[in-house]
Amino acid sequence: MARKKNLPFGFEEGEQYITIVLKHRLRDKAASSLNRQARAVNYVWNYCNNAQKHAFDRRWLWKDKWLSYRQLHTLTTGAGPELGLQAHTIQRICDQYVRSRKAKKKRWLRYRGRKSLGWVPFANDQVFFDGQAFTFNGVRYEPMHLRENIFYPAYGMSGSFNRDSRGRWFINVTVEMRVAASAPNTKVGIDLGLDTLACLSDGREIEPPKFYRANEERLATAQRARKTPKRVCKIHAKAVNRRKDFLHKESARIAKEYGLIVVGNVSPSKLAKTTMAKSVFDAGWADLKGMLSYKALMHGGMCLEVNEAWSSQVCSVCGCLPASRPKGIADLGMREWTCDECGTAHRRDVNAAKNILRIGLDTLAEGTRL
Numbered sequence: 001m002a003r004k005k006n007l008p009f010g011f012e013e014g015e016q017y018i019t020i021v022l023k024h025r026l027r028d029k030a031a032s033s034l035n036r037q038a039r040a041v042n043y044v045w046n047y048c049n050n051a052q053k054h055a056f057d058r059r060w061l062w063k064d065k066w067l068s069y070r071q072l073h074t075l076t077t078g079a080g081p082e083l084g085l086q087a088h089t090i091q092r093i094c095d096q097y098v099r100s101r102k103a104k105k106k107r108w109l110r111y112r113g114r115k116s117l118g119w120v121p122f123a124n125d126q127v128f129f130d131g132q133a134f135t136f137n138g139v140r141y142e143p144m145h146l147r148e149n150i151f152y153p154a155y156g157m158s159g160s161f162n163r164d165s166r167g168r169w170f171i172n173v174t175v176e177m178r179v180a181a182s183a184p185n186t187k188v189g190i191d192l193g194l195d196t197l198a199c200l201s202d203g204r205e206i207e208p209p210k211f212y213r214a215n216e217e218r219l220a221t222a223q224r225a226r227k228t229p230k231r232v233c234k235i236h237a238k239a240v241n242r243r244k245d246f247l248h249k250e251s252a253r254i255a256k257e258y259g260l261i262v263v264g265n266v267s268p269s270k271l272a273k274t275t276m277a278k279s280v281f282d283a284g285w286a287d288l289k290g291m292l293s294y295k296a297l298m299h300g301g302m303c304l305e306v307n308e309a310w311s312s313q314v315c316s317v318c319g320c321l322p323a324s325r326p327k328g329i330a331d332l333g334m335r336e337w338t339c340d341e342c343g344t345a346h347r348r349d350v351n352a353a354k355n356i357l358r359i360g361l362d363t364l365a366e367g368t369r370l
């Protein structure tokens, strides 16, 4: 993580940092400027698309049927002032156009129009942050909330302004976050589940608040019932926001407390019992894992994902597979059990979390031996 010369304000030499992408909701008063730029962005995009189409149609005439970033860059040079866009924004559009076309393996792409979600890309070093707001292309954009202990924005990266389907603008920007010098010497295993969102090896359970499940269920129902897009959109946005807010708080607490966090990947047999859509759980689990991994880094710790196979069946005390263990889908309802071999009474999820922690520690030990 070599750092280029200019240290951001408040950043001391020799400090560790990580970069993460943050999304901030922007106040609406600057929306008109972004809306105008988004239209210009569409114009540039469609211009690139036409140029690509043209090149492909005349491939017998020219040897380049696929336009490169450099070629598009040359074609669009100097268009900025007239369109009210900055040069780096146009470069980012050309870059993205070439990437998208390659990724989608298409001769050309869809045109961007009024129905496209607004998008204004930028290079990070052209966005300035003064402690309260981002200044870009001569306009100040105030975010609704800011996080402490973060340096905006990271050098040498790019980001974008994005408008969602409800017309609200966000900034997606890569930022630098200070990393704690050392993590506490503590460890925890986490079992992701259905009855509780997660169970920790110290016996604590992360119980989602009531609205959590209710909202996710409402969302699933609305999607199935093909409600109007606007309605689904609103329910969706609300459910996602509340879920993320809840998970941010929980993951922050865990990351602060534990230096090593081991999470199990979720086995399909767990999902077999539920009548709810798999995606409902998946989204929560994925969010939690993502948050844990960067928050662990932020606190100087580490987050590990391991295969959780057998973790709910092995006794975490004696390490055997007793006959009394919960087996497969049939025993998913069995929340407590006693080991035949050593007589320990287990809570199923806590036992699983303990096994996950052990698997994590074994993995680490193997790693150091190599």
Ligand SMILES: [Zn+2]
Binding pocket: 315, 316, 317, 318, 319, 320, 322, 339, 340, 341, 342, 343, 344
């Ligand atoms: Zn046992």
